[in-house]
Amino acid sequence: MKTNLILFLVFLVLPARAAAGASLSFFPPKLDLQVGQQSLIGIILNPTGQQVIGVDLLLHFDPDILQIDQAEDTQVFNRQTALIVDNQAGTIKWALSNNYQIFTTHSAEIARIRLTARKATTNSSIGFDFQAGRTQDTNVAAAHGQDILSQADDLQLTIATLSLATPSSPPIRQTLGAQTVVNQTPTWPIYVLLGAVCLASGTLLLITYGRLISYTNPNSQ
DSSP: OHHHHHHHHHHHHSOOOOOOOEEEEEESSEEEEETTOEEEEEEEEEOTTOOEEEEEEEEEEOTTTEEEEEEEEOSSSSEEEEEEEETTTTEEEEEEEOOTTOOBOSOEEEEEEEEEEOSOEEEEEEEEOOOTTOSSSSEEEETTSOBOEEEEOOEEEEEEOOOOOOTTSOOOEEEETTEEEEOSOOOHHHHHHHHHHHHHHTOEEEEETTEEEEEOOTTOO
């Protein structure tokens, strides 16, 4: 009888094992971009097997560094009840939820964001507004309405200045309709040779600021 009483008291003192909390993260977790470059990132929810009825996402970013071009849900949840993207304030407010008695229990990409790098930086991020225990920030709501989010990992960014081709670099060709631009300065003997070829073929040759621009005359055959 005394042994049974001791075991009973031990069970009263030991706390119940809490279920692992849900987590939110970005994929990829890190980006290396150049100024002007676009990229598509995903937001990953891991419910750790628990029944999730919805999420509230409050995100922040530096609007001088990044611009959000598009935000869309991936239909993991039945409804998108709110989406506010503010590129001036650098915030995204997003609410996704399921219908009654419909739960999300598996790890999945719940949303996607397309962004553009605006300014060079060695250290920037897109982050979740999250503090454990708070309910007015990013949260993951379980079946009975409690917030089960325990971890939210930010996306780290490095943005480099757009590199320009040097004269020793291979030529970069861009074709715009009938116009071909070659970003490489040829030598003067080549200019003379090209001039002779262009006069014979009815092509107008323009040389300006070390850039060769050739406009083909559609009427000359």
